[in-house]
Amino acid sequence: MRELKILAVVVFFTLVTYWGVEPFAHSQMHKHVEGQEFIYNGTADIKGAEAALEKAKAEGTDTAAAQAKVEAKKAFWADVEKIAQLQGNAANGEAAFATCLGCHNGAGVNMGGVIPPNLDHAGSLYDKNYLIALIKDPAMASNVDHKYEDTMTHPMGSIKGMITDDQQIADIVAYMQEKMAGEVTTKEAFDEACARCHAMRYAKTTQLGDTPEFKHEKDALAHEIKVLEEQELVKTYMGKLPPDLSIMIRARSEHFMETFVENPQTQLAGTSMPRVGLNKEGYEKVKTYLEEVGDPSKPAREAIGPWVILFFVVFTVLAYLWKKSQWRDLH
Numbered sequence: 001m002r003e004l005k006i007l008a009v010v011v012f013f014t015l016v017t018y019w020g021v022e023p024f025a026h027s028q029m030h031k032h033v034e035g036q037e038f039i040y041n042g043t044a045d046i047k048g049a050e051a052a053l054e055k056a057k058a059e060g061t062d063t064a065a066a067q068a069k070v071e072a073k074k075a076f077w078a079d080v081e082k083i084a085q086l087q088g089n090a091a092n093g094e095a096a097f098a099t100c101l102g103c104h105n106g107a108g109v110n111m112g113g114v115i116p117p118n119l120d121h122a123g124s125l126y127d128k129n130y131l132i133a134l135i136k137d138p139a140m141a142s143n144v145d146h147k148y149e150d151t152m153t154h155p156m157g158s159i160k161g162m163i164t165d166d167q168q169i170a171d172i173v174a175y176m177q178e179k180m181a182g183e184v185t186t187k188e189a190f191d192e193a194c195a196r197c198h199a200m201r202y203a204k205t206t207q208l209g210d211t212p213e214f215k216h217e218k219d220a221l222a223h224e225i226k227v228l229e230e231q232e233l234v235k236t237y238m239g240k241l242p243p244d245l246s247i248m249i250r251a252r253s254e255h256f257m258e259t260f261v262e263n264p265q266t267q268l269a270g271t272s273m274p275r276v277g278l279n280k281e282g283y284e285k286v287k288t289y290l291e292e293v294g295d296p297s298k299p300a301r302e303a304i305g306p307w308v309i310l311f312f313v314v315f316t317v318l319a320y321l322w323k324k325s326q327w328r329d330l331h
Helices: 002-028 043-059 064-084 090-097 128-136 166-179 186-193 217-238 248-252 254-262 280-294 298-330
Strands: none
Touching: 002 298, 043 064, 064 128, 064 166, 090 166, 128 166, 186 280, 248 254, 248 280, 254 280
C-alpha cells in the first residue's frame, strides 16, 4: 500500500507542475493584457493615448501633444466606423484596387524597408475595419504613428493621398472581401501576414521566402548574401531585426502571442512592430502554423500519450500484484 501512496504523491505533484506551476510561470513572463477578440475599433489605441495623457499630467509635462493624439485617434476610428457602414461596390473596388498592385504584386522587392505583403487572401485573413483603417492611414491603423511623428513617412503613406474618398475605400475593401477570399492554408497565412519580417529557421524560411535547394555552394552563398542584405534593410527600418518565430509560441505562451498580434503596443509600448490586423480565423491559421513548425512531433506525441499512460497503469497494477505475491509469506 505504501507504494501506491508514493505513486499518488508523485502523480499529484507532476500534475500540479504541469497544469499549475508551468502555466503560472508563463503568465509571469509578460504582463497580463486583456484580449480584444480581434475586434478593431480603436478602443485599445484610445486607452493607450489616454494613459499617455494622464502620465504627462502627472509628470507636469506639456499635455497639448498628448491631448491632440487622443482626439486624433478618436476622430480616426470614428471615421473608420462610419466607412464600415457604407455599402461597398466590389466592381468599382476592383478598378481602384489596381492602385495597390504597384506594390502588392508578389515581386518581392523591398520598398521603404520591407517587402510589401501579398494580398492574395486579404479578404479571408484581415478584419474589415482594419483594412479600412489601413487604407485611410496606415500608420494610425497599425498603431505605430509614434514612429513617424518626427522621422520618416510610412512606406504605405502615399496611399492617403491617392485614395481619399470614403466610398472608394469601402469599395476596395468590398472587393478584397469578395474576390480575395477563400480557403487559406496555415503556411499561406503565415507567409502573407508575417514572413516579410520574421524568419522561421525550422521551416527554412527567411525574409525572402522559402530557401531553395542549391546544387552548388556558390549559389547557396549568393542567396545567403541576399538574405543578409534584406535583413539589414528590415533591421534599419524596424530598429532591430525581428525575432525568428520558430519556437516563439512555445517560449512565450499562446496568450502572449494572441494579445501581441492583436496590438503589440499593449505588451511592448513603443515597439516598431505594427498591428497586423488579422481576424480571429486568420490568427488561428498563423498560430497553427507556428505550432506545426515549432513542435512538429506534437500530433504523434499526443496520439501515443494515452497508450503510454495505459502501459504505466497496467505495469503498476502488475508490479503491485507481483510485490504482493513475493512478500505475502513475509508479513
